Amino acid sequence: MSKEKLIRNIDALKRAKNAVILAHYYQDPDIQDVADFVGDSLALAQWASEVSADVIVLCGVHFMGETAKILNPEKRVFVPDLNAGCSLAESCPAGAFEEFINAYPDHIVVSYVNTSAAVKALTDIVVTSSNARQIVEILPKDAKIIFGPDKNLGDYINKQTGRKMLLWEGVCHVHAQFSVDRILDLKRKYPGALLLAHPECPEYLLVIADHIGSTSALLRFAAKSDCKQFIVATEAGILYRMRKENPDKEFIPAPPEDATCACNECFYMKMNTLEKLYLCLKNETPEILVDERVRVDAIKPIGRMLEISELYGL
Numbered sequence: 300m301s302k303e304k305l306i307r308n309i310d311a312l313k314r315a316k317n318a319v320i321l322a323h324y325y326q327d328p329d330i331q332d333v334a335d336f337v338g339d340s341l342a343l344a345q346w347a348s349e350v351s352a353d354v355i356v357l358c359g360v361h362f363m364g365e366t367a368k369i370l371n372p373e374k375r376v377f378v379p380d381l382n383a384g385c386s387l388a389e390s391c392p393a394g395a396f397e398e399f400i401n402a403y404p405d406h407i408v409v410s411y412v413n414t415s416a417a418v419k420a421l422t423d424i425v426v427t428s429s430n431a432r433q434i435v436e437i438l439p440k441d442a443k444i445i446f447g448p449d450k451n452l453g454d455y456i457n458k459q460t461g462r463k464m465l466l467w468e469g470v471c472h473v474h475a476q477f478s479v480d481r482i483l484d485l486k487r488k489y490p491g492a493l494l495l496a497h498p499e500c501p502e503y504l505l506v507i508a509d510h511i512g513s514t515s516a517l518l519r520f521a522a523k524s525d526c527k528q529f530i531v532a533t534e535a536g537i538l539y540r541m542r543k544e545n546p547d548k549e550f551i552p553a554p555p556e557d558a559t560c561a562c563n564e565c566f567y568m569k570m571n572t573l574e575k576l577y578l579c580l581k582n583e584t585p586e587i588l589v590d591e592r593v594r595v596d597a598i599k600p601i602g603r604m605l606e607i608s609e610l611y612g613l
């Protein structure tokens with residue numbers, strides 16, 4: 300089917316089934332263009348909790364679909380490809396995480412949203428990269444905290460807040476593999492360019508970054524800045540939105556260690572395609588289902604995050 304026909308059919312099915320399409324900034328441009336909302340993990344959770352449509356198609360990875368289902372269980376939630384996982388979420392199996400936190404019963408458990416529903420069910424407060432620092436800062440100064448699963452984000456927040464959170468040793472396969480040497484080469488080639496980095500990147504990269512933030516924070520910074528060139532150290536899908544919002548500026552993807560691979564793309568995010576989105580709307584599969592006992596426990600820490608974010612305008 301041609302791309303134009305796929306887009307027409309997606310639109311028709313969306314209206315016929317009273318569906319809404321939510322997409323993450325890392326999705327392919329074609330998917331971002333047909334989506335009703337494109338945002339970061341926090342915005343996707345906020346939108347999902349408020350959706351009145353009968354069906355949510357979450358074009359992102361599995362944990363994003365689960366979060367939408369947990370928040371809005373009356374709705375049917377689909378993800379175009381159920382195999383669209385997340386290396387971070389997978390680095391933190393619920394059983395092993397439970398053992399870890401059980402060893403520190405006096406600790407508050409703060410989990411990044413990039414986790415399974417089962418891990419969220421073991422958590423006190425969920426955070427995203429848009430609100431993690433602020434939420435940790437709100438916790439009592441003497442609170443003992445476990446943070447999982449992203450050790451780079453946890454380490455970054457520890458440095459920002461002066462806390463000494465215990466960290467789970469997980470990383471994202473995209474953010475862990477940028478090449479500092481190749482980025483420094485780019486900085487020499489574009490001496491005026493600013494380096495933008497997601498806090499999932501390792502410290503050795505964050506220390507040379509000009510601005511660190513979630514996907515939405517990096518977008519805001521790029522739009523406000525007077526600078527005309529940026530090297531972007533996060534998943535390359537975001538460049539589409541950056542270029543669209545700032546046609547007068549140049550965005551250069553930060554290169555991975557391995558010059559022969561497209562490792563600055565998240566292969567999980569890229570599993571969703573326009574065709575799979577069409578088939579998912581048409582056939583109403585694959586559907587995200589969450590065990591009700593897990594959901595009831597997992598909604599509490601997500602709800603806390605949403606309440607705090609609303610209170611502080613995050």
Ligand code: 13P
Nearest residue numbers: 339340341427428513514
């Ligand atoms: P954001 O919350 O910044 O959108 O990040 C999501 C993600 O998966 C980063 O790799």
Ligand code: SF4
Nearest residue numbers: 385386387471473565
């Ligand atoms: Fe997960 Fe990394 Fe992909 Fe984000 S970019 S969804 S953290 S694997």
